[in-house]
Amino acid sequence: MAGLTISCESSRPEDTRSLGRQLGIVAQPGDVFLLVGELGAGKTVFTQGLGEGMGIREPINSPTFVLLREYQGRLTLYHYDLYRLANVESTVTREWEEFLYGQGVSAVEWANRASELLPADCLLLEFLIESDTRRVLKLTASGERHVALLSSLHCS
Template sequence: MIFARTTSPEETKELAAALAELARPGDLMLLAGDLGAGKTAFTQGFGAALGIDDLITSPTFTLVNTYEGRLELNHLDVYRLEALGEVLDLGVAEMLDDGGVTVIEWGDSVAPVLPADYLEIRFSFDEVAISLDQTGAADDVRVLELVPVGARWSARIRAVATAVSPWIHEPDGDD
């Protein structure tokens, strides 16, 4: 697993753009983390790097938005799903077969019904920094944990580490 740290929404978008360079048809990425953690910001940077000009917003009510870029991007937000089976009704399997890239916000919650072949990115706030910092700067820090599940992303994990190297940050590191 890889830990990264960003200090602004722009940096999260840049990290996402770097990862988008590695994207292949059929890829699945699950974004985990609380409201405001940066899942949509990430998707915006990811989509921009795929050549998508549209404004990417959380598809909270529509559940799925599809955008045309260098690769098609299927953007899902399953926060409102009440039953696991509902994600299957959205046609995720078909999306993956269609040659696009699929990004699912709150995707960790539906992982049991998805193919076990994805990159999970867990977003969190840096609670320790926030508690120590009086200036408010720590509010814009996000920790991203990148976890490959299955062969598709495990085989690419070195490339992932290289892509996000400007932001790599081991939680117990010195700096």
């Protein structure tokens, strides 16, 4: 399957948010964003931008112990945070899979905690912390649709 990788630099939270916003504006049903990176790397900031781009007005955050939250915008956004996922097999329900392969857009924080259950056709975003305010984002697209999405992105 065709793939594409690009790197983007972010020197402040607004850069990361704006990257999310750009993708949120053009996101289509079934798009999957897998977010990987250490605590405080910017996965939620990215998702906030994504939601903004999708026209979601409700504030997006990552409340403790909530693995999945749903937001309504131009499309439905399923925001997963798998940080506290203890036992993948018993926790990941059929509904989750319906969402991931359905007509909404999914953003999955800590996607590496359940990689075997997540779609291979996705946009993987790896966040690297370089300093207090600098991040490098490595974006890898798999599948035609996500490659097209990534090709449309303009970043520094």
